[in-house]
Amino acid sequence: MIYVNQVYLNNSLPIFPHQLYKLDPDAEPVCLRDITAKANFDIARSTCVSYGGFLISIKTVEKLELFKSITSGQDRWVGLDDIDVEGQFVWHGDGSNLTAVQEKAVFSSGEPNNLGEEDCVQFRAHVQKLNDLPCHHKFGFVCERSLPGSTC
Ligand SMILES: [Ca+2]
């Protein structure tokens, strides 16, 4: 964690107080914000967009560990869903599809399973990995933002 950059509106609500994180000293830094208020997937997604970002992408074990350190391993929505085409998961950050390697790295064993129609993806505290489940559930969420410069 290198920078903490907070910007406040007149009503004192933070508009985008993301923090800058690095997975390791040589890695590209990422800007993340953990939001503990619970919301359904659609609200979580649109909230991150309103902050100029997107629901977090977690494609690697390293990113998963960073996510867990920020959220204390609690339930959160992440930026991945198969709402448009069943079984075809898309990352919100770059629009790419979930790969088999990513799935093996970050999903819980046996997930995603679309059990009873599950199109949105959460970090599941119980197993400390990702799981698909119905989008109407309410969780906190983590927003990610691409770096406009050297600060968030
Ligand atoms: Ca599904």
Ligand SMILES: [Ca+2]
């Ligand atoms: Ca599931």
